[in-house]
Amino acid sequence: MTSTLKETIRPQARWKPRDVWCAVAGAVSLALAAWAASTVVLPVNSDVGLVGVLPFPFWAGVLILNVAFVMALRGDAAGPARSPVMVWLLVVLVLVLFGAAVFVTDVPRGEVAFRHLGIADALSRNVAIDPNIDAYFNWPGFFALLATVLGAAGLDPVTLALWAPVFNVGLWLVGVAVVTRCLTSDPRRRWLVLWLFCLGNWQDQDYLSPQAFGFFLYLVVVALALGPLAAKAPPFRGFRRADLAAWWRGRYPAEPRPGYRVAALAATLLLIVVISASHQLTPFMVLIALTALTLGGRLLPSRLPLIAGVVLMLWLVFPASTYLVGHPPLADAGLQTAIDANVVDRTNGTAGHVLVVQVRIALTLLLWTLAAIGTVRDWRRRRLDIRVLLLTVTPVFLFPAQSYGGEMLIRISLFALPFVALQASSVLLPTNIGYRPSSRAAGGLVLTCLVLAGMTVTGRFGNAQYDVFTDDEIAAITTLDRMAPPGSAIISAAHPTPWRNTDYLGHRYRTIEDLCPPDLSAATCGPVVYHYAKHNAAGSYLLLMSSAESSLVLQGQTTPGGFDDLEAWLDAQDGVELAYSNNNARVYRVEP
Template sequence: MTRTLDAPSRTGRRWKPRDVGCAVAGAASLALAAGAASTVAVPVDSDLGLLAVLPYPFWVGVVLLNVAFAVALRGDDAGPARRPVMLWLIAVLVLMLFGTAAFVTDIPRGEVAFRHLGIADALSTTQGINPDIDAYFNWPGFFALLATILGATGLDPVAVALWAPVFNMSLWLAAMGVLTRYLTRDPRRRWLALWLFCLGNWQDQDYLSPQAFGFFLYLVVIALLVGPLAARTPVFAGFKRTALEWWWRERSPAEPRQAHRVSAIAVVILLVAVICASHQLTPFMLLIAMIALTLSGRVWPSRLPLITAVLLSLWLVYPASAYLVGHPPLEDAGLLAAAEANVVDRVSGTAGHLVVVQVRMALTVVLWLLAAAGALRDWRRGRLDIRVVLLAVSPLVLFPAQAYGGEMLIRVSLFALPFVAVQACSVLLPRHRGWRPSAGAAAGLALTCSMLALLTVTGRFGNAQYDVFTDGEMAAVAAAQRLAPPGSAIISAAHPTPWRSDSYLEHKYRTIDELCQTDLSAEVCGPLVYNYARHNPAGAVLLLTRSSEASLVLQGATSERGFAELEDWLGAQNGVEFVFGNDDARAYRVAP
């Protein structure tokens, strides 16, 4: 396939003291950060999340690592530090930012990874796919993969979920590393883009999930589109029909060998099919990106969007039809609805939680502003790469199309992030590409990156009060699943509950905030929950954990007092029996 652009190679040169120093600084920063994180006590008792409880050596490690990176990136006149040093520093950053929670606790963070383990377990148990169960069984690709890997390797599912963020981030970076080789020949720009991609990644979508897997395949497809399947275009001659026709006809493939292009197309089709089978949103993001690149004349096989659209449609009308019958894709479309679900509904809660939400928004805005400034700078110099701009902007098209449970903005910002990072490099590096940054510029870069790291850790681990679980909560979940008879309901206070990792199909899983919607007072919510539990033929187990309570309080749905009143009210009803308790959780059995 296409050879990547020639880049200055440092192979064969001897190691310099500066390179060794940067590598040692990376090791020291990892030791500082991991050591500091391992001293954090669980549960995290702050609405600012890990930011409030990480001891100062962690932050010393963060600053040291960013300084080492800036020094290594500055390098010398021949280019940045040697490749192994740059790779090592990125590996340390990944461990530091995405492995932090694993240094704090050996329980995976967040509820959803547990649920995904449960779906894979349910698939292995039933050995078939029933699309009527829920949406996951309409897009089962990733769960089929997970079930096979867990079964064949014998790995502990919880350990897999714990380290999934580090693994997924490594996959994403590998794909992005190849992708950026086709976008720029400046090695400093490539390394910095990878660095910024890590620093801007507060979205927390790298856990054990189909979207993380889909995003990896998305990046691989984009790498193939801008690499072996790229097209060269003549100078744009205007929007007149004849000029457009001439411009389109005069395109030529960047890869002259047809056999190589054909094999790349075959790979793209396989990856698209797997993406369609694994995740709802990713194929739409991919289709939009493909259309944008094709219309800009930068992709040679112009029928790829059509092939993708056909594959996507086939998946939707057959394997995913059971879900789509009750959930039309554009049901909650509209800019206003999207803004309300993605922004307005999220800006509520305690003062600390609001700070975390604002930090996430600020981090996104800062990166987009840097990218916009970089794009302006490149445009003025006549070297703006329209592919990067299109790939950064195209995910925005989906924002008004679906609220996606209030997560569309998060997903849009994740899909744009790699290209926002590439474009932001234009303003953080010297104007002339390939030039060595001055010492002052490197210091500024270290400072900027350290600030971004602070914002990312704040945004990413800002929900640690309720998404980092304790052993007591895990014991309570196990007890609830053991005590609940088949067919009964397990009712938790709210979603951050580490449940459903096994017996996914045996129980109905409900939460108090879903049953009661807006009013969680004992007078209104209590009877709703009690009646639901009593009317369930097999009864219910009511599970009240510290994290689910913290989630409701933190997001402003109730207060500690209101929650205690609700629990007291429920505990005093007929047929409700206290069956399990520890410092972090209580469980009540509700007789039918």
């Protein structure tokens, strides 16, 4: 017996007209959304990103999809619609929300996926790991996996990166589904959790990356911790020493088969090692989750967090020691530092960009508020599962420990999202488990889902003006890759730039925003960039793209006029000549 809860209500085996209509509605919404997204013209010219240019049929598709889902979820007295219908609607939602950019362009969004392809390429060319190159080579697990899969499968790397968000969210949903099965017996709640997980997933961490891979493995570890490794504890009697000792000693495995538990423990240890080798942050998330479950009396063996901690420390002390020498883990710890990096520094820029950031914050707060209300409601009805609460709250403890390049809040909201969705679903469904939502409640649910979908598309694709690249920009980079000799410096205006995917170690890559912050004016920044470019023995290339310029303008680092002045100043210097240009990009060669 496992702790996985059995469904209290079995869906009826026969197909009903409602099921068929819901499935057809899903197909119609997919067709509408995909067609509408494919009509978007690049580059995206809106400060609020894709949401500003997606035509009306896309939103009609989103509306139809959410109505169909709520109808299917409401079902009838026997339960929600059949599982294939619910799965199909989820597939459509993933394609619409996480594949929208794929319908717009055949180039992966953002810079980092390109960089990750370059690291895998560098690994497979060198067949060795040099930890002195950069941080990625201190946690090379995911890149080793990527190099092997790309080599053996013969896949086009860029196509893999393009579809990675859809693939990763699909993997995550399998994990969330299994975790949710361990935590609730209500089939409607299980489906709604998966839906809310997608609707609240604005964090955009599902691209081809170690963190996406790490998050999937984290979900597998949590599933094992809540399943075969779960423990049951006697009633808690108080904080007196004797009571605590009796409570601690009274814990027992929920799973009676020792062989099953040992095999699950071995699998968990393998997963912990791989997570520690693949990503900096995820092992800490695993460690605090396992620690919280153990201290809550819900995980056995109780030494598992200790083992996870030892594995993590061993990885930091040996394979990752090169990186840690120059970057102590707690160097930028502190609540104020974390707030500055995660909130203050992110709320700058044009009005549209600030609006997008505010929508992201509002979406997170909305879901957390719903979850808080759901938690209070469950607590009052004496059905609050302490494990959900622990898994929701524990990621927050990492907030003051590391600013993580200003991304800690994003990661925390992602790791808490499955459990936030679970608690939020408690508010959105009838109080009595297994009851069918009324028509009025279903209407409210549709409205909530629509609001969340609109906010997620806004938040997720809010940077489309600078992280969705045109064919012209890709053509400029391809040309630059051909013309730049080994050892030359390539200087782009800003991040994101879709580079480094083919010759990661072959050039010195810099951006103007990194070379001369915070003043990017021609008078101050121009000489700095020119001096850097001029003093590279193998020559330098300046890459100026529309998207990078938009990045600087949207985030308030320069103005269109200021950027033009900088380019004109650089163009006028000795040894600088225009080597390539098209509608969206210019490449200047700088002689040494």
